[in-house]
Amino acid sequence: MSCKHLIDLNDFAVEDWKSIVSLAVKIRQSPADYQESCRGKLLATLFYEPSTRTRMSFQAAMLRLGGQVIGFDNPQNTSISKGESVKDTIRIVSGYVDLIAARSPLEGFARAASLYAGCPVINAGDGGHLHPTQTLTDLVTLQEEKGRLDHLVVGLCGDLKNGRTVHSLIKALGQFAGNRFILISTKELTLPDYLKHYITARGGQFEEIPRLEDAMPALDVLYMTRIQRERFNSPEEYARQKNIYVLDDKKMKLARPSLRVLHPLPRVDEIDLKVDNDPRAIYFDQAVYGMYARMSLILHLLNNPHPKEVPLGREYPGVRCANPNCIAGREPYLPQTFHKTESDLIACDYCDEQVYLGEEGK
Numbered sequence: 001m002s003c004k005h006l007i008d009l010n011d012f013a014v015e016d017w018k019s020i021v022s023l024a025v026k027i028r029q030s031p032a033d034y035q036e037s038c039r040g041k042l043l044a045t046l047f048y049e050p051s052t053r054t055r056m057s058f059q060a061a062m063l064r065l066g067g068q069v070i071g072f073d074n075p076q077n078t079s080i081s082k083g084e085s086v087k088d089t090i091r092i093v094s095g096y097v098d099l100i101a102a103r104s105p106l107e108g109f110a111r112a113a114s115l116y117a118g119c120p121v122i123n124a125g126d127g128g129h130l131h132p133t134q135t136l137t138d139l140v141t142l143q144e145e146k147g148r149l150d151h152l153v154v155g156l157c158g159d160l161k162n163g164r165t166v167h168s169l170i171k172a173l174g175q176f177a178g179n180r181f182i183l184i185s186t187k188e189l190t191l192p193d194y195l196k197h198y199i200t201a202r203g204g205q206f207e208e209i210p211r212l213e214d215a216m217p218a219l220d221v222l223y224m225t226r227i228q229r230e231r232f233n234s235p236e237e238y239a240r241q242k243n244i245y246v247l248d249d250k251k252m253k254l255a256r257p258s259l260r261v262l263h264p265l266p267r268v269d270e271i272d273l274k275v276d277n278d279p280r281a282i283y284f285d286q287a288v289y290g291m292y293a294r295m296s297l298i299l300h301l302l303n304n305p306h307p308k309e310v311p312l313g314r315e316y317p318g319v320r321c322a323n324p325n326c327i328a329g330r331e332p333y334l335p336q337t338f339h340k341t342e343s344d345l346i347a348c349d350y351c352d353e354q355v356y357l358g359e360e361g362k
């Protein structure tokens with residue numbers, strides 16, 4: 001059964017993802033059939049962090065479904081700048097609209113917002129944590145371009161540590177049989193351990209290969225990502241990592257004719273402009289698939305007759321999340337709750353950061 005909110009794609013059943021993907025494909029084929037589907041409905045896009053694709057594709061999606069949109073893209077122009085809490089902002093906005101799509105640099109923002117919202121909340125990206133609607137975009141793209149979501153060799157290249165699009169995509173594709181992940185990154189930007197465990201716990205495979213050239217011949221899909229300057233603690237740290245991976249024509253020559261290159265965008269220097277002319281480069285099409293994915297998601301959430309809430313875990317006396325980017329440390333009224341992970345550890349309900357309690361704390 002489907003959830004009321006979309007915080008983490010894995011809160012939904014795989015059957016729900018399949019139905020969202022297949023509806024997106026149908027809408028793309030016959031958009032006119034859906035142009036009145038959200039007449040009288042209102043979406044709020046609350047963006048505390050910059051965006052081109054996610055915000056505008058949500059807006060275009062709602063307008064193309066016959067609905068309307070309000071929102072902000074700069075919280076400094078709202079009462080947030082006067083110190084209004086997330087809790088109060090969300091309570092107010094959810095009284096005006098039928099659906100909220102929210103992006104924040106704080107990890108766990110959408111989960112926190114969902115606790116106080118009277119309408120469904122969609123996570124439109126929360127810091128370096130998750131970006132589930134990008135993943136729906138990627139699933140629609142793969143379904144349309146590769147014809148399947150399983151038995152794919154998927155290379156993921158760049159900032160695998162902070163890349164929320166990478167994290168969400170691995171969690172999604174890890175649920176389908178036979179997918180193999182080739183992780184291409186520096187050792188500083190390697191995939192977090194909990195995601196490696198996630199892959200193997202489901203019978204999936206991964207391999208870490210430091211050179212993009214070495215990975216190219218094996219790939220069905222290459223998912224390039226930007227080294228995200230905004231996620232580094234210092235300019236020096238960023239400078240050490242940028243420009244290590246650049247996809248160019250020479251590397252494309254090593255790949256199969258059936259390769260598809262995806263990128264959530266924005267691109268900086270990691271894909272040479274000449275690659276745009278290669279028919280295997282489909283990142284601009286991917287951004288358009290994203291609008292159909294979001295149209296389908298909006299319909300799914302608004303027409304969901306029996307949504308379930310994902311309950312919070314439990315509090316552990318004196319234990320707080322140590323992640324400095326987690327919303328739990330910024331909004332003092334939030335319950336400090338934790339859930340058990342698959343490896344029987346404790347993780348923050350908002351940002352999934354693991355906490356080590358010691359033997360006596362368990």
Ligand code: CP
Binds near residue numbers: 050125134
């Ligand atoms: N892919 C993506 O999230 O792009 P924006 O940051 O432009 O929304």
